[in-house]
Amino acid sequence: MDYKNTLTTCIYCGCGCQMNIETLDGQIIGVWPSKTQEISQGKLCIKGWNVTSFSDHADRLTTPLIRKNGELVEASWDEALTLMAERLGAIKTESGPDSVAFLASAKCTNEENYLFNKLARAVFNTNNIDHCARL
């Protein structure tokens, strides 16, 4: 019997509620809101309570996908990031920085979104930045 509670942070929004993912022999069997940290104080919203519903879902992406000849093909992070840097660089040169929009995610942390905003504004020189919660 390998019973564990793994403390983690909800990925659904920037609040940072914490919960323990309860597992038995590697299988998720429950979620316990963390009562020992100040942010969420033993409370969760419906998304937090159900945060594990996608973890072993068949549709979950576990690697980046690159479209090759019209088909999405699994790729390594190196390959995906290199391709993105090349293509975005080329688009910026050809059509200017405002030809691209940056869409951030409410599922990332504040810090990640801050960096994303830096990437858009300081590296790519565009103010075209918005987030998924407004889409």
Add this chain to the structure above:
Amino acid sequence: MIDEIRKIVAERLNETDDKGARLDGMVALRRTGPAVAPHVFVAGDDLSTLEINPRYPLMTVVSRLHKRLPDIRLGVVARGCDERAYVEMAKRNQIDPERLVILGFACTAEEALECYCAEPFPKNLVVGTPAAPGPQNPIVAKYDTMTLAERRAFWKQQFVKCIKCYGCRNICPECFCEACAMEDKAWVEPGFLAPPFPAFHLIRAMHMASRCIACRQCEHTCPAHIPLTVLYDLMRRDMEALLGYVPGADLAALPPLSVTLEQTPLLLGDAHDPATIPLAPIGR
């Protein structure tokens, strides 16, 4: 207190019964850095990390393990409300009494006060001295003085805050149904906030009538600060007054809602003014 509990847990984990069998583990809380969560301690574990706060519904952990591991024999470090939760779960086949040893400890007077607890200690009391019962929730006394219209207005004002997280149900040791009426479209149409008044909250209140053992976990986990256990305290009071049933008190007592409803209609007698019962029961 905590040192004594740790010592007794260590002893129990190393003990063998007359058949030479040991407990497979002890369900309790464990500290990891600043965080505390439910855990299963086994013989040889560092018990200096065993904690008794903050409270989690540990009988739910026992139940999850009993259901998945049919041979496992567990101990559990339990408060009065954990033991009472066990009583109502065991009689509904959620825990196997033959595979559980309860190591009970008494709550402090302060905890009894915070929980409005009528019995702040378990029957299997191993550590601590029973504290005096806590007071009744003052909202219950106030509620008794309200008119029907005021009561309705009170709950309306409370329930409209609900964000429909289902946390009250999820954390409740007595909510373990595979298909929950609170997710049944017939009662609760999906996609709306606040949830339907008063069906959403009264479903659980009705179902808690013979189950709620007043651990207050639901109220603590409610992000909307709805005084949910006022409803359940009122239900429990009626259950005792009208049907003589006290959830959590007796493993052998059959819950009246499971045995009486089919055969005999329930009579709402003079023990309580029927006019104070705002709405007809909801069930399935």
